Amino acid sequence: MRILTLEIAPGSDLDEAALCAQYGISRTPMREIFQRLSGDGYLRLEQNRGAKVASMDLSVMRMFFQTAPMIYANIARLAAEHRRVEQIPPLKAIQEEFRTATEDGDAGRSALLNHRFHWKIGLMAHNPYLLTSLNRMLIDHTRLSQTFYRPASKGEETRVYKAVEQHDAMITAIENQEPELAVELTLDHWNLSLDRLEQFVTPDPLPLDMTAIKDRKHAI
Amino acid sequence: MRILTLEIAPGSDLDEAALCAQYGISRTPMREIFQRLSGDGYLRLEQNRGAKVASMDLSVMRMFFQTAPMIYANIARLAAEHRRVEQIPPLKAIQEEFRTATEDGDAGRSALLNHRFHWKIGLMAHNPYLLTSLNRMLIDHTRLSQTFYRPASKGEETRVYKAVEQHDAMITAIENQEPELAVELTLDHWNLSLDRLEQFVTPDPLPLDMTAIKDRKHAI
DNA sequence: TTTATACAATTTGTATACAAATCGTATTCA
DNA sequence: TGAATACGATTTGTATACAAATTGTATAAA
Numbered sequence: 001m002r003i004l005t006l007e008i009a010p011g012s013d014l015d016e017a018a019l020c021a022q023y024g025i026s027r028t029p030m031r032e033i034f035q036r037l038s039g040d041g042y043l044r045l046e047q048n049r050g051a052k053v054a055s056m057d058l059s060v061m062r063m064f065f066q067t068a069p070m071i072y073a074n075i076a077r078l079a080a081e082h083r084r085v086e087q088i089p090p091l092k093a094i095q096e097e098f099r100t101a102t103e104d105g106d107a108g109r110s111a112l113l114n115h116r117f118h119w120k121i122g123l124m125a126h127n128p129y130l131l132t133s134l135n136r137m138l139i140d141h142t143r144l145s146q147t148f149y150r151p152a153s154k155g156e157e158t159r160v161y162k163a164v165e166q167h168d169a170m171i172t173a174i175e176n177q178e179p180e181l182a183v184e185l186t187l188d189h190w191n192l193s194l195d196r197l198e199q200f201v202t203p204d205p206l207p208l209d210m211t212a213i214k215d216r217k218h219a220i
Numbered sequence: 221m222r223i224l225t226l227e228i229a230p231g232s233d234l235d236e237a238a239l240c241a242q243y244g245i246s247r248t249p250m251r252e253i254f255q256r257l258s259g260d261g262y263l264r265l266e267q268n269r270g271a272k273v274a275s276m277d278l279s280v281m282r283m284f285f286q287t288a289p290m291i292y293a294n295i296a297r298l299a300a301e302h303r304r305v306e307q308i309p310p311l312k313a314i315q316e317e318f319r320t321a322t323e324d325g326d327a328g329r330s331a332l333l334n335h336r337f338h339w340k341i342g343l344m345a346h347n348p349y350l351l352t353s354l355n356r357m358l359i360d361h362t363r364l365s366q367t368f369y370r371p372a373s374k375g376e377e378t379r380v381y382k383a384v385e386q387h388d389a390m391i392t393a394i395e396n397q398e399p400e401l402a403v404e405l406t407l408d409h410w411n412l413s414l415d416r417l418e419q420f421v422t423p424d425p426l427p428l429d430m431t432a433i434k435d436r437k438h439a440i
Numbered sequence: 441t442t443t444a445t446a447c448a449a450t451t452t453g454t455a456t457a458c459a460a461a462t463c464g465t466a467t468t469c470a
Numbered sequence: 471t472g473a474a475t476a477c478g479a480t481t482t483g484t485a486t487a488c489a490a491a492t493t494g495t496a497t498a499a500a
Contacts, residue, residue, distance in 0.1 A: 016482075026455045028248065031483090035252055039259025041348070048461055048482055063298075063347040071349065074290070078283075127283040128261065129291065132352040236452075246485045251453090268452055268491055 004042045010055035010143070014043070041136045056140060064140055069190050071133050072118075076170070076186035078125035080179040088175050091120045095167050102160050108146070110160070115142045117167060124174065144197060159196055166192065224262045230275035230363070234263070261356045276360060284360055289410050291353050292338075296390070296406035298345035300399040308395050311340045315387050322380050328366070330380070335362045337387060344394065364417060379416055386412065 008014070020030050034051050037043045043051045056064070098113040115138050122134040166189045173182040228234070240250050254271050257263045263271045276284070318333040335358050342354040386409045393402040 017480095027482095028454055028456090032251065032255055032453095035255035036259060039256060041352075050482070059346060060348060063349065067294075067347060067349045070290075070294070074287075126279060127287060128280060129283065129287045129353045129356050132261075132356055133349045136349050136352055237450095247452095248484055248486090252483095270452065 004037070004053060004139075004143075008053050010053050013050050013052045016050060041139055056143075060140075064137070064144075065194075067133070068137055068141070069187060071130060071137055072186050072190055073183045075122050075125045075127070075130055075134055076174075076182040077179040078127050078130070079121045080174045080177050080182040082126045083124040083174050083177070087120070087124050088171070091117070091124075091171060091174075094120060095164075095171060098167065099164050102164055111142050111145050114145075114163075121170070121174065141193075145193075156196075159192060163189065163192055224257070224273060224359075224363075228273050230273050233270050233272045236270060261359055276363075280360075284357070284364075285414075287353075288357055288361070289407060291350060291357055292406050292410055293403045295342050295345045295347070295350055295354055296394075296402040297399040298347050298350070299341045300394045300397050300402040302346045303344040303394050303397070307340070307344050308391070311337070311344075311391060311394075314340060315384075315391060318387065319384050322384055331362050331365050334365075334383075341390070341394065361413070365413075376416075379412060383409065383412055 014034075016027060016030060016034075020027055023030070034043060034045060038045045038051070041054060044054050045051050094113060094117050098110065098117055101109040101113055118138055119134070122131050122138075125131065166185060170182060170185045170189065173185055234254075236247060236250060236254075240247055243250070254263060254265060258265045258271070261274060264274050265271050314333060314337050318330065318337055321329040321333055338358055339354070342351050342358075345351065386405060390402060390405045390409070393405055
């Protein structure tokens with residue numbers, strides 16, 4: 001049920017019956033799925049009103065940017081301290097999938113695998129309290145990345161490439177149990193993500209030259 | 221459904237049918253309640269195995285003590301910054317209930333109202349990410365307080381009295397929007413709670429004098 | 441006596457039927 | 471023409487019935 005991280009628009013309400021038909025299950029298990037997704041912050045359930053896809057307002061967005069570094073950094077530290085050796089190979093496997101997805105330029109798949117990558121690191125921290133926060137953060141982070149994604153820009157490939165490299169470095173730091181390094185790399189990674197998001201909040205200004213606009217008029 | 225914060229033992233499994241009969245509702249809504257409580261960290265649901273009350277192992281306990289100050293302090297800061305004036309009266313109302321509960325020496329009710337007090341402060345922070353963490357922390361904190369509670373000890377009344385005072389001070393700091401003060405008071409409050417818990421992890425040693433034990437033999 | 445297997449009983453998961461509530465539309469009255 | 475109300479249709483919530491799975495017990499074989 002990763003319909004949410006991707007296609008369905010925030011705020012839209014979900015048709016219970018339609019989804020039941022689509023997935024070939026009855027209403028009872030579907031409602032239980034709704035309950036779980038609601039608890040995870042994917043959906044909002046209202047009395048006698050059904051399920052809506054959760055959406056983000058401005059104040060929540062501020063909190064997101066304010067809180068994310070702290071959560072991510074502490075998760076990284078704890079992961080480096082408490083990772084079990086058997087957790088490393090699955091993480092590396094996801095990273096390889098992530099690498100190929102970025103090389104293929106598959107944005108949706110990249111975002112999803114990035115989500116799974118950071119979630120796995122979250123599990124390594126073995127801290128149930130921060131894990132719930134991380135879960136909510138990742139959901140919103142992934143969705144922000146998706147909504148703000150633009151297909152092909154100049155600096156974009158280099159940024160994505162850098163992100164893949166940072167993941168590699170983070171794996172090494174966690175594997176070698178170097179908490180401070182893991183924190184530093186994670187904050188770098190966050191700043192890269194910030195750059196990416198900032199590019200869309202404050203994009204390049206439109207050309208001041210009015211002739212360009214006049215030309216477009218004919219095209220429309 | 222505050223059955224959990226109090227009576228039912230951690231690890232015990234819940235009888236679906238019995239609870240349905242008890243609350244006069246059918247299995248479907250009860251299962252939906254289970255789903256929610258499971259998401260909140262009250263219960264653990266296992267495949268075809270029903271619901272068990274969540275329990276805490278040693279490593280989770282370590283994480284609890286490691287994580288709590290950070291979460292509580294940041295919640296306090298954000299609450300002082302972002303509280304809405306209409307949120308203050310309900311908080312004060314809970315505090316008054318808490319005060320009377322402590323004066324009556326009602327430990328269970330005190331713990332529950334303390335829980336509600338800190339939850340209300342969490343809501344004032346308007347940070348959904350930290351709020352999920354706070355929720356899990358408070359559940360475990362309240363349960364720890366309960367399990368470690370001993371009825372009447374010398375230092376206990378003064379500690380509880382101090383806790384009530386600290387709550388008052390916290391309300392004032394939040395109402396006056398003094399984030400730094402709110403953080404300081406919250407950390408003091410946490411340390412008081414730590415003292416309380418420590419008293420039970422390392423209680424007064426048993427008397428070394430063997431004669432006392434011999435005397436008891438006859439009594440048994 | 442102990443262990444393994446089969447069967448019964450209980451418990452959990454899913455589907456469906458029915459009740460309650462909400463929403464849209466149409467008709468009526470001002 | 472506009473607003474309000476009433477009625478029908480759709481959607482959501484709850485109960486119950488049935489299927490699947492698990493657990494406990496009893497009996498038989500080693």
